[in-house]
Amino acid sequence: MIGSTTLPPSGTGAVRRFLREYGHEILVALAILALLVGVGLYNPRFVSARNLTTIFSGNAYIAVAAIGMTMVIVIREIDLSVGALIGVLATISGTLAVSGAPIWVAWTVPIIAGAAINAISGILVAYARIPSIVVTLGMMAILQGGLITATGGTWISNLPPEYLLAKMTVLGLPMPLVWAIALTIAAGLWMRLSPFGRSLYLIGGNAEAARAVGIEVPRRIVAVFMIHGAFAGLATLLFATQLQVIQSTTPPNLELIVITSAVIGGVSILGGTGTVFGSSLAAVLFATIGSALIFVNVSAYWLRAFIGTLILLTVMADMLRRKRTMKGA
Amino acid sequence: MLKRHGHETVLAGLVVIALLVMSFQSAQFLTTGNMLNQGRLMAEVALVALAMTFVIVSGGIDLSVGSTMGLCAILTGVLWQNMGLPLGVVLAIIPIIGLICGLFNGFLIIRVGMPPLIATLGTLALYRGLAEGISQARSVRGYPEWFAGIGQGSILGLPTQIWILGVALVLAGVILGLTRWGRTVQAIGYSEPAAHFAGLPVNATKYAVYAVSGLAASLAAILFVSRVSTTRSDMGTGLELDVITAVVLGGTSIFGGRGTIIGTALGLVLVQVLKNGLSLAGVRGDGTLVLIGVVLVLTLVAGAFMENRVRR
Numbered sequence: 354m355i356g357s358t359t360l361p362p363s364g365t366g367a368v369r370r371f372l373r374e375y376g377h378e379i380l381v382a383l384a385i386l387a388l389l390v391g392v393g394l395y396n397p398r399f400v401s402a403r404n405l406t407t408i409f410s411g412n413a414y415i416a417v418a419a420i421g422m423t424m425v426i427v428i429r430e431i432d433l434s435v436g437a438l439i440g441v442l443a444t445i446s447g448t449l450a451v452s453g454a455p456i457w458v459a460w461t462v463p464i465i466a467g468a469a470i471n472a473i474s475g476i477l478v479a480y481a482r483i484p485s486i487v488v489t490l491g492m493m494a495i496l497q498g499g500l501i502t503a504t505g506g507t508w509i510s511n512l513p514p515e516y517l518l519a520k521m522t523v524l525g526l527p528m529p530l531v532w533a534i535a536l537t538i539a540a541g542l543w544m545r546l547s548p549f550g551r552s553l554y555l556i557g558g559n560a561e562a563a564r565a566v567g568i569e570v571p572r573r574i575v576a577v578f579m580i581h582g583a584f585a586g587l588a589t590l591l592f593a594t595q596l597q598v599i600q601s602t603t604p605p606n607l608e609l610i611v612i613t614s615a616v617i618g619g620v621s622i623l624g625g626t627g628t629v630f631g632s633s634l635a636a637v638l639f640a641t642i643g644s645a646l647i648f649v650n651v652s653a654y655w656l657r658a659f660i661g662t663l664i665l666l667t668v669m670a671d672m673l674r675r676k677r678t679m680k681g682a
Numbered sequence: 683m684l685k686r687h688g689h690e691t692v693l694a695g696l697v698v699i700a701l702l703v704m705s706f707q708s709a710q711f712l713t714t715g716n717m718l719n720q721g722r723l724m725a726e727v728a729l730v731a732l733a734m735t736f737v738i739v740s741g742g743i744d745l746s747v748g749s750t751m752g753l754c755a756i757l758t759g760v761l762w763q764n765m766g767l768p769l770g771v772v773l774a775i776i777p778i779i780g781l782i783c784g785l786f787n788g789f790l791i792i793r794v795g796m797p798p799l800i801a802t803l804g805t806l807a808l809y810r811g812l813a814e815g816i817s818q819a820r821s822v823r824g825y826p827e828w829f830a831g832i833g834q835g836s837i838l839g840l841p842t843q844i845w846i847l848g849v850a851l852v853l854a855g856v857i858l859g860l861t862r863w864g865r866t867v868q869a870i871g872y873s874e875p876a877a878h879f880a881g882l883p884v885n886a887t888k889y890a891v892y893a894v895s896g897l898a899a900s901l902a903a904i905l906f907v908s909r910v911s912t913t914r915s916d917m918g919t920g921l922e923l924d925v926i927t928a929v930v931l932g933g934t935s936i937f938g939g940r941g942t943i944i945g946t947a948l949g950l951v952l953v954q955v956l957k958n959g960l961s962l963a964g965v966r967g968d969g970t971l972v973l974i975g976v977v978l979v980l981t982l983v984a985g986a987f988m989e990n991r992v993r994r
Contacts, residue, residue, distance in 0.1 A: 493923075652818060654915075657808075664803065664804035664808075
């Protein structure tokens, strides 16, 4: 799965290798395209500039959050608390913004706070050896309950206009879209090319081997959880600045959507494989499906059933593929 | 005794301390009325937690219990009000639906080979999605009086739930601790390959464990719907957190192989005492959520340290 960088590939071999390595990502991209064309023919308003902006820009924060989740799942861990974390960080950021703190403070604190909060989960997972699923289940309860207890459920309004990052544009493109693309490419290249990034695949694929070649696995686990927290902070900036108000509740099922994006994007839940290109594309696919349901007049209440089915089908396909490669080898 | 049941002893001590502290905090706490009512309130979580103990002891996990409960609750309302089936028939169908939900989890885990965590995360979304899709977020009300009797009535002066819980508790305790089947579950959780080579029916046992988990969730749904006399698609949301907390608090190893029903029962009581005591002391529901999270994490940390010491 980790592509070797030895021989310069030639001609059709390069194409074939690209297809083999990024087959899943291409599949997801094709699915998006098929949906856009199919539903677009049924209802042209689906592919109107306005709706496309809503789909791509409005859900960019999910792609950003899924980048960090991808790293967590690649090292064979999981984080159920990311939705609650984003809710907490949004309230922290919004409170700073309305209390007159400089805007850059309101923008950077969530990123640092995200990393700091997730460091706790990481330490419990890496050093106390508690399964990440239970640690983050507990963290989810603490963050969710703590948020509502602290705020009493009030909303933050009167956000200063210069704080609303998600409403800004770069070269005519909405800021969230630019961020999602830039962060995906940066993180994707980092995971593929840097020694640290590549070590994550080894940790997820074979932790024993990683230890044997001298990688300090527990320290990397904490680092990955912190990086994931920082990405949650970045996602928060895009999420919290979309509207004029910040609700002091956690977005329902956000962790599920983020995890699903990673899984549907080809990140194996068994660790060791998957790219952030896949997870970001899957986040877009997700948003497209959600919007398409509305345009073909299917009640949005069915959305979660679709999500569940998609998770199960993707993981099933992953299991079958693994069985086949094992037999082939 | 102390050596073998150290965790349970410590837990029982904690329960007593919590009871004492809470009864000093509020005069209403240690009254018969309040105690019986708490027993009524904890029945749904407790039923599912008893089944979850088997699941976790077998080395698995079931995150879909809350959604199964939601789906069963919704179907109770829809089958009765929209499809016009007699409520008695519906009450016979719902446990079957719970069984099917559990068996489907088993299918994904055993036949397809998915990790239990991810399979039940998927069905958590799927079952809740079905509940939402089927109900279209409409609630069902107006249940007949006899039905409300299940969840609100009493038998010989004790709430119905206490009787059901008592029977379930004894049944689960005997099965897990004293029968061959219970030991099979423990063996699977301790080492699945070893259980397999010992000739134990690994797959059949795992199917049964997940089926029982689904069944318990459906019974919890019936109790819950009857107690509150309405049906909503978000019923049971977050149930898995309460349940897993109680089981893990009770000393069941999250890695499987070890756990007792007594432990789970004590874990359930401790959580309920804390919840009730805090609410009587004026702490809002969300504050107790924080506490449950903290208790869960601290228990796990303590358990991890104890285990490390034993290994050394």
